[in-house]
Amino acid sequence: GAFNNAGVAMGLIDSNMQIFKVNQASCDLSGYSEDELTKMPMLDLTHQSDRAQSKQLFEDLINGIRQQYQLRKRYTRKNGESIWVNVTVSTVNDDNGDFEYAVVHAQDISQEYQLTQKLTHQAQHDALTDLPNRYAFEMRLQELLDLKDNDEHVLCYLDLDQFKVVNDTCGHIAGDEVLRQLATVLKQGLRKSDLLARIGGDEFAVLMFNCSLDAAKHQLELLLTKIRDFHFIYEEHSFNIGASMGLVVIDAQSTMTEALKHADSACYAAKEAGRDRLHIYTHDDEFLTQRSGEMAWVARIQRALLENSFLMYRQEIVATNGNDKSSHYELLIRMKEDDGTIISPGIFLPAAERYNLAAGIDSWVVNHVVNTLVSARNDGKKISGIYNINLSGHSLGDTRFYDEIIKKIQQSKLDESDVCICFEITETAAISNMTAALHFITELRAVGCQFALDDFGSGLSSFAYLKQLPIDYLKIDGMFVRDCLSDPVNLEMIDSINSIGHVMGLKTVAEFVENDEIFNKIQEVGVDYAQGYWNGKPQPWIID
Missing domain, CATH: 3.20.20.450 (EAL domain)
Structure with missing residues (x-):
């Protein structure tokens, strides 16, 4: 009949969570025979990590708390392989309105799940260094800020010095390689609990959890030494790379916008002071947020809007x-400049967004x-x-x-x-x-x-x-x-x-x-x- 010939896996489960009827699609999905499945408790088919939730939801059906539930979970096939399935479980009641049995529909979504997992990893990681990217970093920073705890944490922006020299001298392949190697140096120079991310071309960020400013300063000065000791050799060229760092303390009063802006400003101050050093943000550094370069673009964008020069x-x-x-x-x-130069959006849109x-x-x-x-x-x-x-x-x-x-x-x-x-x-x-x-x-x-x-x-x-x-x-x-x-x-x-x-x-x-x-x-x-x-x-x- 329709049950046996259905293209989707279906099964009937009694109040003891025992499977008592399945169709051929269930056998194909699980790798078990009909005889094996109908002697099996429902939870035996469920991956161990998902059993507690499945048991609770099914008990809700039996007790009449709910009539149906949907769940994304894992089944363990007969060969031991785990597969992801979308499961819909619905109650069938007797003439008295009490639970008689449940109907299960299960659809294999392993391919979609794995692709989503791959894409999620790619969405949250830098393809070159496999470090977390800006999106993942800011998401973790926001989670920390939402805690509103009384612990002290430190945010650090790190901008490489002389990286452009490598790119201009040896090309982008060498530039990519130096970033890969430096990512390893940076990871080795930080605590295991610290979060390191690549947030831009030659820009990195570090979130130092439960860390005082003095401890962070000591750790990052050691890291600066490691970066100074790093020599990048490409073909006949040898390069020394430095870094400018900006630090800001994060506490219960911090906001995402302020923390990122202040760390960026402190990093800018380190560059202005001669590079290859760290700078700690204080409230006296407020003027640094008015960055001459970006503000100049703001003025040019506003003028372009007024003068129709886009x-x-x-x-x-x-x-x-x-x-x-x-x-x-x-x-x-x-954007068209007064001298006829055509400027691509990658140059002015970041300032427009900011x-x-x-x-x-x-x-x-x-x-x-x-x-x-x-x-x-x-x-x-x-x-x-x-x-x-x-x-x-x-x-x-x-x-x-x-x-x-x-x-x-x-x-x-x-x-x-x-x-x-x-x-x-x-x-x-x-x-x-x-x-x-x-x-x-x-x-x-x-x-x-x-x-x-x-x-x-x-x-x-x-x-x-x-x-x-x-x-x-x-x-x-x-x-x-x-x-x-x-x-x-x-x-x-x-x-x-x-x-x-x-x-x-x-x-x-x-x-x-x-x-x-x-x-x-x-x-x-x-x-x-x-x-x-x-x-x-x-x-x-x-x-x-």
């Missing part, structure tokens, strides 16, 4: 099957794109196509911003010209602001916009979150695509993300497609669209 470049997004001939571009912002100017830039971009399209239409030019626009995390929670966008898009009536605006949001920004992101996406989809989740695989990468977001495109992060020909793990990641995207009804886009060989490979895997330098560098956006 401009847009375009990069084509190409259908891999060759059948879709419609125009599809990602539009990319640039000093809350990103939403203003986003607003400029949307207005500029819509106005340009309307003007071109009025001139009789063909404007149909999809135009992707990047949004910062700051804009997701700004209701004034999307009210302005909705009004602008509705007034433009671009949909009547077969124009679709597709907003790209990063996975990290979406998940960090999930409620705001869902509202934002829902509101804008209602006026005909589409959404792409950008850099998928580089951030939090939880497929559970992905299922909640009503998006149209999944953009596979370029770090997988760039090396997919030489790295079979990256290729498998692309294949897995592409498959899951397709199951969810999403179109997939591979970023950083740099040559024909990579294009052919992602075409073979079945990714829907490709984007990258193989098709030319971004060009100024001009509607012919």
